Amino acid sequence: MSPTATASLRKESDVASDLLANDLRALRKSRGLTLAEIALKLGRSVGWVSQVERGLSTPSIGDLREFAALFGVPISLFFAHEAPVEAERGVVVRSGRRRTLGSSESGLVEELLSPDLGGSFEMLRSIFAPGAGMAKPVTRPTEEAGYVVSGGFDIEIDGTWHSLGEGDSFRFDHKPFRWRNPGTAPAVVIWVVSPPVY
Structure with missing residues (x-):
């Protein structure tokens, strides 16, 4: 794979990660929950939840199942992130x-x-x-x-x-x-x- 193609895939992955992070943060805020409350419910550290919400850590499929159950949303919500054209994002x-x-x-x-x-x-x-x-x-x-x-x-x-x-x-x-x-x-x-x- 060419360096340009590799960079393009990495950029799309970063955009998808940012979209997921933004969605998780929005779901938490819409339910009036703090980072500490989410961490306690998931059995994770506040630092880990914060990193996920900032796109610095990528949650596993198991983690996403737990987030989906916690927020009462279908897990499919987290898997359909297609990176839009930058100007339309x-x-x-x-x-x-x-x-x-x-x-x-x-x-x-x-x-x-x-x-x-x-x-x-x-x-x-x-x-x-x-x-x-x-x-x-x-x-x-x-x-x-x-x-x-x-x-x-x-x-x-x-x-x-x-x-x-x-x-x-x-x-x-x-x-x-x-x-x-x-x-x-x-x-x-x-x-x-x-x-x-x-």
């Missing part, structure tokens, strides 16, 4: 480079439309399978809003069900919610969450 997400979360078995697949997990909100493209639904309401410490791009989509907010169709939108703040797709086609919803939960 942290600003633009190309359609072919979205990070996909969830699986078709769960009835919900989400694509991260935001460039990373930093900032005060995240934007997702959520695809709800026909007949899928959330069994029990959940309450998150977030303000959330959505826009139905296609399909039929029902959402229960604070005990009241709302049937939405293409072009409809919703918003709620720190309220219990659950969803279902009553139709025979996938429902696509652009979902905004503040602060980020993924």
Whole structure:
């Protein structure tokens, strides 16, 4: 391999490492946890957690599983880092480079439309399978809003069900919610969450 190709691979690896570090830091901060609390929960030193968050240490797959469990996110969130063009990094997400979360078995697949997990909100493209639904309401410490791009989509907010169709939108703040797709086609919803939960 040529020195130029080796340098290019090293640079891409550094960018991916920086993106992972930024995401781990954003997840910790969005949950109001300190470095010491994370270290205690993972059974690691504060120094190690700090180095991971600064991109100076690379966590193992086992470590990433523990981070995913701790933050309540799918481990796949940590593996889809493609180094964007430098000028677009942290600003633009190309359609072919979205990070996909969830699986078709769960009835919900989400694509991260935001460039990373930093900032005060995240934007997702959520695809709800026909007949899928959330069994029990959940309450998150977030303000959330959505826009139905296609399909039929029902959402229960604070005990009241709302049937939405293409072009409809919703918003709620720190309220219990659950969803279902009553139709025979996938429902696509652009979902905004503040602060980020993924």
